[in-house]
Amino acid sequence: MTTAQTRTHGINIGALNRDEKPQQIENFETCIKIEDLDLFYSGKQALHKVNMEMPRKKVTAYIGPSGCGKSTLLRCINRMNDLVDGVSIRGRILLDNEDIFDKSVNVAALRRRVGMVFQKPNPFPKTIYENVAYGLRIQGVNDRHILDEVVEKSLRGAALWDEVKNRLNENALGMSGGQQQRLVIARAIAIEPEVILLDEPASALDPISTLKIEELINELKDQYTIVIVTHNMQQAARVSDYTAFMYMGELIEFGETSELFTNPAKKQTEDYITGRYG
C-alpha cells in the first residue's frame, strides 16, 4: 500500500492533502460547448451571448427564476427549438467538437445522441414493453431477442425492472407518475444516447418518487452526460456536479455545485439561492 492509499479510521489521508485538486476539476472533459449563443423568439431576445462548457459524464444543473432562459437553452442542445415558430439562433453549440447547427447535421440522428425527458411524463398509450422498445423499432430493429435484452437492460438502468417485470404487457398509462417518469427515462436510454436532457423531471412527482429519480440520475451519470433544469434549488444542490445560474437570458455564474451553493462569486447568484431581493 502506498502512502497515498494509507487509510486511518476509514479516512483516506492522501485525499486530505491540500495541494491535491478536487477530482471534479481534473476530470473535466468537455462534452458540450456553447459559444456566443443568442436566441430570439420573433425578434425578442431570450438568450444573450451564452458561453459555457459542460463536462462529460457529469451532471450539470441550470437554475434561475422563471423566464430566465434555462429551458430555452436546454432545448437548444437537441434543437427542439427548431420546432418553435419565429425562433432564430446565432452562435454555436458543439457536441464532441461538431456544430449541431451545421447544415450537414441530421436532426433525427442528433436527437438519438441527445435524449430528452420532460416535466410531465409522456409515455405512449402502449404497453410498458413497447414504450421502451419504440426507439429501436423505428430504427428497424425487430429481433425479439435483441428487443427483450434492451428492454430489460433499459428498465434496469432506470431502476424500474423489479417493479414492472411481471407486467410488461400492461398499458404504461396505468403506472404511477413516478414510474411513468422512470419509464420515459428507460425509453430515452434504450437507444443509448450520449447526453440526457432533463427538463424539470421531478417537479410533478411526490417526494419519494423525486428521490428515486435523483438516485437514478446519480447512477446514470457513470454512463451519460446529464443536463438538468430545475426550479428546486435543493435538488440542483443534491444531484449536480456543476451548476449554472441564469438570469434574464444571461449566464451569470457557472461552477462547481459545492462552491456555488456555499460561496457563490456573484451577488445575483447569492441573492437568488438565499431567497433575497435581487
Add this chain to the structure above:
Amino acid sequence: MDNNKIKQHISRQFNEEMEEIRNKVLAMGGLVEQQVDLATKAFMSYDMESAETVVQQDQLVNELEKDIDHECTEIMARRQPAAFDLRMLIATIKIITDLERIGDEAARIARMTMRLEGSDYYQDKYYEIEHLLELVKDMLNGALDAYARTDVDEVVEITGQDAKVDREYTSITRQLITQMMENPRNITRALDMLWTARALERIGDHSCNVCEHVIYMVKGKDVRHVSREELEQTVKTGR
C-alpha cells in the same frame, strides 16, 4: 460588506429568525464579557459576591448555548439555507462554543476566588493582570462587534493582539516564578494568580477563534490553521 444582509430575504419570517439568532449570540457575548470582567476583578479584590454572580451567570450562558444551537439546527432543517445564510449558521454554532468556553474560564476564576474566602488578604497589585484583562476584553469585544456588523475590516488587528497577550502572559509567569523563589509563603497566591493569567490567555485564544469564524462567515474562506499572511490576504481580497 452589506451590514443588513440578514434582513433582505423575501421571507420576512426568515429575516426575523436570523435576526433573533444574531441578537441572542450578542446577548450571550455581552454576558460572557461581563463574566470575564467581573471574575477577574473579584479575584483581585477578594469580592465573593461578584464571584458568585459569575458562577450563577454561567448557567445562563450554558442555556443560551443550547438554545441558539437548537434554533440554528431548526433553521437548517426547515429552510435549507445556502451561501451566506448557511455560513452564518455554521459560524454561529462554532462561535457560541467558543463563547461558552470563555464563560467556563471566567467561572473557573470565580470559583477559585470563592475558595479564598477567609484567607489572608494579600495587598498585591498586579497591574499586569489588569493589563491582560483589558487586552482580552478588547479582543472579545472586537470579535463580537465584527460578528454583529458582518464586517472583517478590523479583525486582523484583533487577532494580532493575541501575540501581545502571549507576551504579557509569559512575563507574568516569569515574575510569579521569581516571587515564589523569593518567599515560599507567596506560592499559594502566586499559583492562583498564574491560573487566572492562564484563563485570560485562553480567553484571548477563544476570541481569535471567534474572529476566524466571522471571516468564514463573511468571506467564505476557512482561515483556521493558516499563516498570519494568508489570513490577512483573505481578509483583504476574499469575496
